[in-house]
């Protein structure tokens with residue numbers, strides 16, 4: 001038997017490019033499955049469907065190629081913010097953030113968020129998955145089942161932990177290689193405060209009250225391994241998987257309440273592409289509800305307001321918007337320390353109140369200063385590090401609305417962060433804990449001192465929190481899975497009241513997971529694919 005050729009081999013790359021050029025030059029009028037969005041979840045769905053050679057799969061992506069140094073070099077991720085690889089969403093001015101309108105970047109192009117993100121791999125807490133299972137009324141979303149999926153999909157490179165980790169899957173996961181001394185200092189500081197430390201954040205640490213660890217990363221040999229690269233790239237030479245870039249889905253096409261395809265814009269032309277079995281929406285938590293609403297699926301009053309005929313009244317479409325809100329606290333280095341890897345190599349999860357049994361706070365260390373546009377005026381050191389100190393389980397909920405029936409019009413995004421008083425209470429505890437950690441003995445040899453916020457009165461600290469708040473870029477939950485009237489999909493990710501339509505991306509989360517969101521989005525993709533394969537006997 002001959003060994004399969006590595007997918008980075010020039011012969012494979014040439015064959016894959018020629019295959020895709022042929023398939024996209026000659027698009028079929030219809031495919032068995034049309035997957036919309038080649039991001040974290042859509043990449044997984046398309047690959048799993050295409051594993052069956054009899055299934056004809058089209059993966060549609062609005063953005064372009066991921067073959068660029070800004071994607072592949074882990075240190076360059078910030079250069080993608082505001083670029084053509086970012087949708088460049090902006091939220092409405094928020095009175096709870098001193099009137100600030102937050103920038104809410106999301107990835108555009110092959111890999112979606114997984115091609116521009118910070119590459120941290122974080123599975124979510126046991127309680128998150130138990131909550132998903134309870135909301136869906138479906139035990140296949142339970143922690144034990146999800147843990148089995150994680151073990152199956154990972155190719156784990158760290159200390160063996162067979163109860164939690166697997167080594168035979170497509171997703172290369174490794175602890176940050178040779179982390180900065182500032183990352184080790186975070187673990188030592190956690191120890192000083194009595195917060196437990198772990199070999200990895202993705203095992204026992206997320207079954208209990210939290211802890212600190214060096215981050216797990218999707219980086220291999222110093223290069224980003226996006227979920228597109230992990231799942232789809234090895235299949236680009238297959239005749240049954242077509243990956244169409246530069247194609248923006250505008251609406252879903254129907255015959256009654258059965259989905260028969262999608263309407264998209266490609267090469268400046270409007271086209272309809274048919275779906276013989278199903279359409280899967282994986283366009284992320286902003287664009288999936290947007291396309292649903294333009295297709296007449298959403299809250300009927302909202303749709304009527306902008307003149308869209310109602311096909312299915314689902315008031316949950318665009319509601320329940322969640323995100324982790326973060327407040328940067330910054331220290332000045334004693335001597336400059338160059339960032340390593342993605343510049344974020346250590347993570348800490350803890351509780352805002354001792355009686356909690358699971359973490360509600362999420363801290364990612366960033367090895368360079370990251371002020372908000374407002375706190376930038378407070379004196380940012382030239383060389384320093386910032387703790388992205390955030391709320392892992394916020395109570396505030398936002399909402400997306402259409403401005404008009406024109407698919408080209410921008411969404412109205414009411415992110416509504418800190419609108420619930422409980423979130424301000426947790427935010428104050430979060431910043432206070434962050435200052436205790438950053439001012440701990442372990443950091444003293446490495447830092448000159450705290451740059452911001454410093455010691456402030458309670459009212460001044462509230463004001464700091466409102467000025468410092470930024471997105472963690474974990475926008476989710478806008479088409480939630482569940483069984484109540486605000487749910488959009490059931491446990492099999494089928495859209496209520498519509499035939500032949502599923503959603504597989506961060507929008508289906510009933511609540512945002514405790515941690516960074518790309519790994520849970522991979523699970524959502526795996527769950528969707530498993531249901532599709534069972535339904536269509538693939």
Ligand SMILES: Cc1cc2nc3c(=O)[nH]c(=O)nc-3n(C[C@H](O)[C@H](O)[C@H](O)COP(=O)(O)OP(=O)(O)OC[C@H]3O[C@@H](n4cnc5c(N)ncnc54)[C@H](O)[C@@H]3O)c2cc1C
Pocket residue numbers: 036037038039040041042060061062063105106107108109110111112113114116117118119120121122247248249250282283284285287288291472473474475504505506507516517518519521
């Ligand atoms: C700057 C940044 C840093 C982050 N850091 C981390 C991190 O370190 N770790 C982590 O776990 N998570 C991180 N995240 C979050 C994570 O990347 C996202 O939660 C995750 O990628 C969401 O997956 P998704 O499948 O829901 O959507 P996405 O990955 O956003 O994919 C959606 C895809 O659909 C495409 N699309 C959208 N609309 C259309 C349309 N109309 N037609 C066709 N295609 C369309 C998009 O271009 C995109 O490629 C970060 C995100 C950002 C932006």
